[in-house]
Amino acid sequence: xxxxxxxxxxxxxxxxxxxDVKSRxxxxxxxxxxxxxGMGWQLLYEPVLGWIHFSFSIALVLAVLLVIGVWAYxxxxxxxxxxxxxxxxxxMLIGIACWFSPEHLLIFYGISVGVILVxxxxxxxxxxxxxxxxxxxxxxxxxxFIADLL
Numbered sequence: 825x826x827x828x829x830x831x832x833x834x835x836x837x838x839x840x841x842x843x844d845v846k847s848r849x850x851x852x853x854x855x856x857x858x859x860x861x862g863m864g865w866q867l868l869y870e871p872v873l874g875w876i877h878f879s880f881s882i883a884l885v886l887a888v889l890l891v892i893g894v895w896a897y898x899x900x901x902x903x904x905x906x907x908x909x910x911x912x913x914x915x916m917l918i919g920i921a922c923w924f925s926p927e928h929l930l931i932f933y934g935i936s937v938g939v940i941l942v943x944x945x946x947x948x949x950x951x952x953x954x955x956x957x958x959x960x961x962x963x964x965x966x967x968x969f970i971a972d973l974l
Contacts, residue, residue: 862922
């Protein structure tokens with residue numbers, strides 16, 4: 825059964841990548857399915873610790889989003905944050921939290937966001953990506969998720 829959850833997670837990740845790159849709009853039901861399959865995988869793989877991992881991972885994501893929101897408010901960049909971080913990106917991060925234990929989530933998020941930031945800056949520096957263009961964050965996170973799951 826956990827194999828079915830893994831396959832659903834991989835398939836929905838591939839669709840998330842395609843939708844985010846193609847139209848920058850991701851179907852929220854697809855993100856819900858991704859998170860739900862992650863929660864199912866977590867509970868089937870570790871029945872006792874699954875709820876604890878799920879709860880702490882969601883709390884970590886909410887803490888990260890709270891810190892980002894407070895930072896944007898203090899610095900006065902609310903419009904910049906609203907323009908750069910979409911609702912699909914937030915839902916994708918919550919969906920990823922459903923898949924991982926808190927420790928794995930911190931490692932995954934730290935590495936993936938670091939690589940995404942460096943990659944995006946290199947693409948802008950070499951004029952592959954125009955400055956100010958939005959980076960498909962959910963698609964990049966889905967690529968890292970697929971690599972991690974495989």
